[in-house]
Amino acid sequence: MTLTDGRPEEKAESRPVGLGAAGWARWFWRTLTSMRTALILLFLFALASIPGSVWPQRGVSDAKVAQYYDDSPALAEWLDRFWLFDVFKAPWFAAIYLLLFVSLIGCVLPRTAAHLRELRRKPPAAPRNLARLPQHAVLGGDLTVEEAARRLRRLRFRVTTGPGWVAAEKGYLKETGNLLFHVALLGLLLAVGAGALYGYRGNVLVVEGDGFANTVAAYDRYMPGQQVNAESLEPFSFTLEDFQATYIAQGPKRGQALDYAARLAVSDAPGAPERDYELKVNEPLDVNGTLTYLIDHGYAPTFRITDGQGQVAFEGSVPCLVVQPATFTSECVIKVPDALPEQLGLMVAFLPTAVPAEGGEWVSVFPGAANPTAQVYGAFAGDLGMGNGRPQSVYEIPPEILKKMKPLVMKADPLAKGEKLELPGGAGTIEFTGVREWVALQITHDPGRLPALLSAALATAALVFSLTVRRRRVWVRTGAGDGPAEAGGLTRTEGGDFGEEFADIVAVLNQGSTPGVKDAR
Amino acid sequence: MPAEVHPGLAALSDQLVLVAVLCYAVAMIGYALDLAFARTAEASPAEAGAETRAETRAETEPALAAVGGPADTGKAAAAASGAAPEDVRDGIAAATATGEGTAGSETATGDAAAGFEAASGADGAPSGWVLRAGPAAVVLSWLGFALNLGSLLTRGLAADRWPWGNMYEFVVAMCLAAMGAFLLMQLRYPVRFLGAFVTAASALGLGFAVHSLHVDAAPAMVALNSYWIAIHVSAAIIASGLFIVAGACGVIFLIRHEAADHLPSRQELERVAHRAIVIGFPIWTFAVVAGALWADKAWGRYWGWDPKEIWAFITWIVYAGYLHARATAGWKGRAAMIVQLVAFACLLFNLIGVNIFIDGLHSYAEVP
Numbered sequence: 001m002t003l004t005d006g007r008p009e010e011k012a013e014s015r016p017v018g019l020g021a022a023g024w025a026r027w028f029w030r031t032l033t034s035m036r037t038a039l040i041l042l043f044l045f046a047l048a049s050i051p052g053s054v055w056p057q058r059g060v061s062d063a064k065v066a067q068y069y070d071d072s073p074a075l076a077e078w079l080d081r082f083w084l085f086d087v088f089k090a091p092w093f094a095a096i097y098l099l100l101f102v103s104l105i106g107c108v109l110p111r112t113a114a115h116l117r118e119l120r121r122k123p124p125a126a127p128r129n130l131a132r133l134p135q136h137a138v139l140g141g142d143l144t145v146e147e148a149a150r151r152l153r154r155l156r157f158r159v160t161t162g163p164g165w166v167a168a169e170k171g172y173l174k175e176t177g178n179l180l181f182h183v184a185l186l187g188l189l190l191a192v193g194a195g196a197l198y199g200y201r202g203n204v205l206v207v208e209g210d211g212f213a214n215t216v217a218a219y220d221r222y223m224p225g226q227q228v229n230a231e232s233l234e235p236f237s238f239t240l241e242d243f244q245a246t247y248i249a250q251g252p253k254r255g256q257a258l259d260y261a262a263r264l265a266v267s268d269a270p271g272a273p274e275r276d277y278e279l280k281v282n283e284p285l286d287v288n289g290t291l292t293y294l295i296d297h298g299y300a301p302t303f304r305i306t307d308g309q310g311q312v313a314f315e316g317s318v319p320c321l322v323v324q325p326a327t328f329t330s331e332c333v334i335k336v337p338d339a340l341p342e343q344l345g346l347m348v349a350f351l352p353t354a355v356p357a358e359g360g361e362w363v364s365v366f367p368g369a370a371n372p373t374a375q376v377y378g379a380f381a382g383d384l385g386m387g388n389g390r391p392q393s394v395y396e397i398p399p400e401i402l403k404k405m406k407p408l409v410m411k412a413d414p415l416a417k418g419e420k421l422e423l424p425g426g427a428g429t430i431e432f433t434g435v436r437e438w439v440a441l442q443i444t445h446d447p448g449r450l451p452a453l454l455s456a457a458l459a460t461a462a463l464v465f466s467l468t469v470r471r472r473r474v475w476v477r478t479g480a481g482d483g484p485a486e487a488g489g490l491t492r493t494e495g496g497d498f499g500e501e502f503a504d505i506v507a508v509l510n511q512g513s514t515p516g517v518k519d520a521r
Numbered sequence: 522m523p524a525e526v527h528p529g530l531a532a533l534s535d536q537l538v539l540v541a542v543l544c545y546a547v548a549m550i551g552y553a554l555d556l557a558f559a560r561t562a563e564a565s566p567a568e569a570g571a572e573t574r575a576e577t578r579a580e581t582e583p584a585l586a587a588v589g590g591p592a593d594t595g596k597a598a599a600a601a602s603g604a605a606p607e608d609v610r611d612g613i614a615a616a617t618a619t620g621e622g623t624a625g626s627e628t629a630t631g632d633a634a635a636g637f638e639a640a641s642g643a644d645g646a647p648s649g650w651v652l653r654a655g656p657a658a659v660v661l662s663w664l665g666f667a668l669n670l671g672s673l674l675t676r677g678l679a680a681d682r683w684p685w686g687n688m689y690e691f692v693v694a695m696c697l698a699a700m701g702a703f704l705l706m707q708l709r710y711p712v713r714f715l716g717a718f719v720t721a722a723s724a725l726g727l728g729f730a731v732h733s734l735h736v737d738a739a740p741a742m743v744a745l746n747s748y749w750i751a752i753h754v755s756a757a758i759i760a761s762g763l764f765i766v767a768g769a770c771g772v773i774f775l776i777r778h779e780a781a782d783h784l785p786s787r788q789e790l791e792r793v794a795h796r797a798i799v800i801g802f803p804i805w806t807f808a809v810v811a812g813a814l815w816a817d818k819a820w821g822r823y824w825g826w827d828p829k830e831i832w833a834f835i836t837w838i839v840y841a842g843y844l845h846a847r848a849t850a851g852w853k854g855r856a857a858m859i860v861q862l863v864a865f866a867c868l869l870f871n872l873i874g875v876n877i878f879i880d881g882l883h884s885y886a887e888v889p
């Protein structure tokens with residue numbers, strides 16, 4: 001919003017003259033940094049983000065991307081070719097925002113220079129005929145140049161004087177705000193970029209009673225930025241002592257969660273004393289800028305499995321996947337590679353609050369563990385195929401392996417806590433010994449976090465100045481004998497009502513003198 | 522956090538909304554009458570002031586060109602030509618009042634058209650009650666606003682939480698914000714003409730909320746259980762209210778005929794829309810930043826391109842585009858208005874489309 005400077009786009013209209021590489025380069029730079037190009041790039045930026053909400057994105061909903069590949073592989077392949085599952089990492093997306101930000105730099109630099117010059121320059125001399133300005137008033141007779149200048153300075157105007165006139169200007173903060181806003185956007189981009197390069201993110205599932213130490217190996221999934229080295233992980237550790245979920249017990253919203261809380265015993269560094277921390281959904285654990293978030297939870301029933309030879313082949317908890325979030329009906333797989341004479345694989349349905357339903361079925365009616373049961377709905381003996389070195393998911397037995405195993409039990413009666421199921425053929429027994437819960441945690445370190453916050457805060461604050469401050473100029477001619485003193489004013493910012501403010505200024509200028517006739521604003 | 526919901530307050534809240542809809546609907550008819558008959562006959566003093574000022578500016582602006590350098594010339598010319606339609610409108614006013622009953626606004630109902638004959642006396646001047654329709658509509662709007670506010674408050678008290686935890690509550694709150702933005706604006710500026718459109722939008726919005734989105738008052742989901750909801754969602758709602766006012770201006774701008782009619786001049790519409798966006802945009806910016814801060818607390822990252830985030834971002838970019846467009850030659854007027862309406866469409870899509878059609882982390886809307 002400069003009052004005097006022409007805009008870059010006016011120059012950009014001219015075609016490259018005299019050709020030559022330098023001429024083209026100049027033309028290209030001017031076009032790129034013109035306001036119209038900025039506008040087009042802005043729209044492209046918005047347009048380019050739309051696909052990100054249309055197709056599932058990797059890193060946000062990986063499961064849905066996989067689903068897409070299952071449902072329509074050919075289409076998915078084509079979409080992937082255009083990075084439509086990674087829109088925000090796509091080269092074409094980067095091209096748009098990089099061009100936009102280059103354009104921004106090209107726009108901000110000259111404007112900053114111009115603004116700095118402007119800040120040092122005096123307001124321009126009074127025009128000859130103040131009556132032709134949008135704001136004009138005739139003042140009381142006895143105002144001197146010095147007095148007018150003094151009063152305008154008191155109104156925080158920057159003032160300069162000449163023979164018989166005073167020129168005053170204020171509202172420089174508008175352009176300052178505008179420039180700071182755009183610079184802050186650049187800062188934000190850099191902060192986000194730094195976070196992506198030097199930060200990491202990891203997920204881990206922890207069962208009550210178990211611990212976690214922050215090392216790469218401890219994660220179930222670890223996603224480092226390109227510049228992260230494994231030694232730089234903050235060396236804290238904790239034990240999950242207890243997890244509590246509370247639910248609405250009655251009414252139409254029965255079963256809706258009210259609160260989750262995980263009690264951790266945290267040690268900030270190896271050997272440091274333990275401290276208690278209550279981890280909640282909106283209250284992450286912060287250890288020197290590495291944050292631990294509670295993002296999910298579920299049940300991990302515990303079992304004791306005795307094999308055919310009477311040995312305890314398995315004892316401990318098994319994390320179950322939630323099948324029905326409303327009731328926490330869950331399923332888990334127990335693999336017992338140590339069982340003799342044959343390895344065992346069991347599939348268990350876990351119902352936190354089981355009630356009998358029609359046809360001998362059991363269902364869960366509430367997410368809290370009021371009447372927990374574990375129902376073995378498949379037990380198999382044979383080779384689990386874990387020796388071949390190929391990694392397996394702990395949540396399933398691959399179907400091709402299952403096919404080769406010998407079914408022992410299909411759909412046994414549900415076990416209450418403490419009950420046992422005898423597997424046929426002397427294969428062993430399984431005892432449901434108790435219920436624990438697991439939490440899924442996300443641990444992140446993002447060095448760009450604070451700079452991003454500061455940039456965003458600066459951008460917001462600067463924007464307020466940029467949009468609300470008005471640049472305005474006021475001139476006073478003291479009349480010098482021929483005619484009355486008069487004042488004129490103008491603002492170039494649209495909207496806003498300078499008339500009122502101008503009337504106030506005139507009132508200040510008129511103080512203590514016989515007020516002259518105020519003509520139409 | 523208690524799990525109990527106070528049933529009496531919840532029921533009161535539901536009733537207050539219904540009465541608010543009624544107030545808005547009646548107010549809308551009042552504004553429509555005002556728009557169709559009274560406005561042309563009697564421009565409010567403030568409006569008259571604005572027009573005089575516009576004319577003065579048109580005369581004096583060429584002087585600026587000399588003062589302010591070449592960049593000013595375009596603006597001066599725009600101001601000069603922009604002032605013209607207002608004069609035309611004043612000229613036409615008498616003609617309309619004497620009886621070519623085009624019943625200019627589309628909100629004017631059959632009743633209004635019939636009333637026209639009665640309203641304009643033999644000498645062509647509208648009779649008294651039509652002149653009172655506008656002020657009465659304003660009073661009714663304030664009443665509706667108070668009921669709308671009361672409804673949100675009682676709902677919040679009933680569930681003992683901030684009353685914007687699901688889509689029904691968002692929409693009720695947005696109607697409140699739009700009415701609030703309009704009512705505050707009309708205290709200072711001559712924008713009563715917007716009343717018909719804002720009350721229509723709010724009445725429809727509330728009606729839609731009650732009819733299709735209503736869910737019983739209940740405690741919030743765990744993730745919403747944070748003071749950030751007060752900061753982030755309130756800011757988004759206030760900004761949306763302002764954007765609705767700007768959107769209404771945009772719609773009027775486009776349906777307005779080139780020839781003068783009962784509706785305000787294009788220049789006036791642009792001014793009001795711009796003012797609303799200039800206030801709304803920083804608030805929206807703040808809402809997005811606060812959302813990022815909340816996401817940082819709740820989800821372990823401040824920005825993750827969740828669909829809701831994407832559309833908030835797109836909305837922000839397009840409104841920024843509007844502000845740039847206003848600053849660029851050749852994009853003023855109609856083009857800038859269209860940009861503004863596209864941004865508004867993005868805003869609405871984010872509220873409705875994303876909640877219903879796309880699921881993401883922000884799936885709190887509880888659309889029934």
Ligand code: HEM
Pocket residue numbers: 001002032033034035038042100101103104105107108178182185466467838841844845848
């Ligand atoms: C990251 C993308 C950008 C965003 C979000 C953005 C946002 C904004 C906003 C909100 C304003 C309004 C401030 C006002 O009206 O005073 C503004 C003004 C401005 N922007 Fe940008 N901007 C961006 C990129 C650019 C670029 C690339 C340029 C240069 C080519 C640019 C040049 C300007 C100028 C010159 C103004 C002042 C307009 C005036 O004089 O009224 N902006 N920008």
